[in-house]
Amino acid sequence: MIKPKLLLGLLALVAAFKSQAQEVTWTPDQIKSFSSDYKGARSADGRPMVDDALIERLKHISIEEAWGYLRNKGYHNQFDAGWTVIGNGVLAGRVLTAQYMPNRPDVNDKIVAKGKDEQRIGSPNSWPIDMLGKGDVYVADGYGKIIDGTLIGDNLGNAIYAKSGTGVVFDAGARDVEGLEKIDGFVGFVRGLDPSYIREMMLTCINCPIRIGRATVMPGDLVLGKKEGVVFIPAQFAEELIQNAEFVALRDEFGHLRLNEGKYTPGEIDRRWTDNIKEDFLKWVKAHPEKLQMTPKEFEDYTKERNW
Template identity: 55%
Template sequence: MKKIKITVFLMCFFGFCHLRAQGVTASPERIKELTSNWNGERFEDGRPKVSDALLERMKNIQIEEAWGFLRGKGYNNQYEGDWEIIHPESAMTGRVVTAQYMPLRPDYQKVVKLNGAAERRDTIGGSNSWPIQQLVPGDIYVADGYGRIVDGTLIGSNLGNAIYANSGNGVIFNGGVRDVAGLLNVQGFNGWHKGADPSYLQEEMLTSINMPIRIGRATVLPGDVVLANQHGTVFIPSHLASELVLSSEIVGLRDLFGFQRLREKKYTAGQIDTKWTQEINTDFENWLKAYPDTKLPMTRKELTDYMSSRKQ
């Protein structure tokens, strides 16, 4: 009997420690597990550190190209549309910090507050400021507010200013925002959201940071890369970001070549619009060799390596 009591005690003790260890925010070890296909540099919180240069190049990629590339890799649930956009004329790219919100439940909220205190977070103010505190330059705050708009406004202009000050970027919210007029005045800030309302956030609580979340039709992991523009949002696994950008840039060059040859009437639309013959492929390769390096979206070495790999 004594051995049984000791066993039960140890099970309860380690179970308690495991629950406490989970906290509000995913540990670096958990994030590394979720993003184990990434082989590059990481942030201290464990998220993949996709380069700023690659994020900048990604702004020129079309949503359809990114979507098609990911589907070709078996990632069929990475797009979400139907957004209201603060500055629809601008594209935004960045590294994801996720947050999950749920309808308020007092007993669960108490656990979240206790875990937040253990993580040395401010438990006096609203917990919707917690994800903002850990944003770094190049991040995008991506939150699932289960589509709630009235009383589901995750930020207003004050938090919008704080988000931009920390990240130099904006937000993607499956939920609402308030004070759009104020957000419009935050220079450089942008946001994709499901609607605006003057109400404050209430009867809603933060439940996790940097855990997997769902944004509409898409599954999103911390450290994903976002491509957002007026045509929607695509959430790109970090380990595919570089290949996606380069592949899409090649598609763009193929389009430029095709348009030029159509204007020159060298080929018909039917020839360009279907699988290219060896003659057209050779013409394209020669066209690439003469294309100015200063106009290439990638380095000449990246282009040469990619074209060589396609022949293997």
């Protein structure tokens, strides 16, 4: 027999779950619960709010370094390739997620009705755009649909860029590519291009966990998109990952320089460095402070903890 207090607690838990399950968007508490390893600032919707300065530094690191760091942490499913890229440059920012599924009228009707109750404006595929802020990247699971799966055209592209100043990652199609490429600064990663309009797709949730190809993506992750593909970085690793990648890039630049000068052999550079090479490297960095993305103090602290 269930005790009255326990029964009341279970009923409250079920009621809370039902209340949350009816929302189109995950609640801030749900997002915080699933990203509790992150201890920094958050946006009003509950997503981790990694600092803009870190996102700017993220643009300069390599996909390989980000991928390698995450693999070493046990995160093996954070990268995906095989994209059609719209625009030029690097895509970097905080992830806002959306999930789409093949249309099912009884489910879609309830989502549309819920959106109306929440006073959302327009069709469901515009709702995530309304939530974007500067530095956000709209990342959508469109289950790889290209024909009749064009989640973006030039009108929505202009709206997205006006809100975020970044771009998109859509596991789906795009249309109006000539118009999209006229948006200066916009970068899009999509599965393919097609002139069709979106049909028989429904939005099922916003700011929930999604799958992008072989990657699992959470709201508030950082995304880095370059020629190789896109990598999704859990917010709790952002600062350390970026510092690690910056250090490795400096180490590689120094190593290439000294190899070209003939000062060291490949065997000396490719193994654990001797104290003399370490000292030479630190003097070189001190003589070229313009090469540092982190502050000199951050670099000094990092090298003290670094396992060379």
